[in-house]
Amino acid sequence: MPEMLTGAGVWVRVVNPDPGELERLRERFGIHPLIIADLVEGRQAPKLERLSGHLYLNLWDVDRSGDDPATHTDIALVFNDHECLVVQNGPEDELRDIEALLLADALVPVTSPISGVYRILDAVVQDFVELGAGxxxxxxxxxxxxxxxxxxxxxxxxxxxxxxxxRIDRAVSGLAEAITADRGEFEAMMASEPALRAFFTHLEHDVTGVAKLATAEHAALDAVVSSHESNVSTRQNQDMRTISAFAALLAIPTVIAGVYGMNFKNLPLVQWEFGWLVVGIAMVAIDIVVYVLFRRRGWLGDRRGERARPAAR
Incomplete structure (x- = not known):
């Protein structure tokens, strides 16, 4: 269990701990058994609660190393005025480097557990802000x-x-609700560091803004999906009309050939030397007329004189 930032309180970071390691942490820090039960179970919904003198904050982190950022990892923070336990779960190559984050230079120096918690929260939320904008x-x-x-x-x-x-909506909406609903818990811990309040207010606005943006994006995408399904249906109908039109074009010479294929001597043009030519020309002429009609009705592509143009929103 490596410790870090002892000058800013006691900080302990563990990665994918087993139940035995969590039990030892419970005994060392006096953590409530319900928190340990959540940590053993893993993948809890984002939330904030106070149990036995500790604030327990769980949030989903984002891995931005790939083309399609995922939220396969989570961070649990168990802290009070003097100590902070950081528990990370997920694939180790996707985990955020908490120690480097806390040791980096920033506007808010890590002088206490609550300032360190702010640094972690701010890094996670800013990643979600960028993802939401993308x-x-x-x-x-x-x-x-x-x-x-x-x-x-x-x-x-x-x-x-x-x-x-x-993914963004599920991760951010729970975190936004936890931060806004239990803001008083953070206010109490910032009593000795009043300068942090402005930063936490800014953080709260960021996370609630991303949550609202994700909700709006959901609604906009629902309209896009409906339009996409409508486009698919329209294209399928167009395909069926085109197939029907070609079937009709083929049916005309087939019917004529079928009639003249009957074994009757008194059919028109049968006894004439150039009758076959007249019948052939008639087949082509009728097909051309029918083709033009289908084309004007839009069954064989765009109607004459029309060009494809964006549909009205």
């Missing part, structure tokens, strides 16, 4: 694709975006 830009691009009839949208991209928004 999702917003991608959402605008997807909207342009879906509402532009000349572009066939990528449904895989739409559903990947929906997954990303869901």
């Amino acid at each position: 999702v917003e830009r991608e959402l605008e691009e997807v909207e342009e694709e879906v509402f532009d009839s000349s572009i066939r949208e990528d449904y895989r991209r739409i559903y990947r975006l929906r997954q990303r928004i869901g």
Whole structure:
């Protein structure tokens, strides 16, 4: 159990601890058994609560190393005025370097557990702020694709975006609720460091802003998905009309050939030397007329004189 920042209180960081290690930590710091039970179970929803003189804050962290940032890791902070336990769970190559974060130069120096907790929270929230802004830009691009009839949208991209928004929403909405609902707990711990209050207020605004943005992005993406499904249905209908039109074009010569294929001597033009030529020309002429009619009705592509243009939002 490596200790760090002893000048700013007692800090202990553990990664993927087993139940035995957590039990030893409980005995050392006097942590409430319910907190230990949550840590043993793992992957708790973001929340903040006070138990046996400790504040217990759980949050989902974000791994930004890949092309599609995920929230496979979480951070649990168990702290009071004198000590802080940091428990990280998840793949070790995706975990945030807490020690480097706390030792780095920043506007808020780590002089106590609550200032260190702020530094960790701020780093996590700022990552989510950047992710939310990136999702917003991608959402605008997807909207342009879906509402532009000349572009066939990528449904895989739409559903990947929906997954990303869901991850951000689940991670941030719980954290925002925990921070805003229990702000008094943080206020009490900042009594000796009143300068921190402005920073926590700014942090609270950031996390609630990201939560609201994620909710708005969910609603906007629902409209995009509905439009995408409508586009798919429209394209399927167009395909069916095109298939039907070609079937009709093929049916005309088939019917005529079938009639003249009957073994009757008194059929028109049968006894004439150039009758076959007249019948062939009639087949082509009728097909051309029917083709033009289908084309004007939009069954074989865009109607004459129309160009594909973006649909109204």
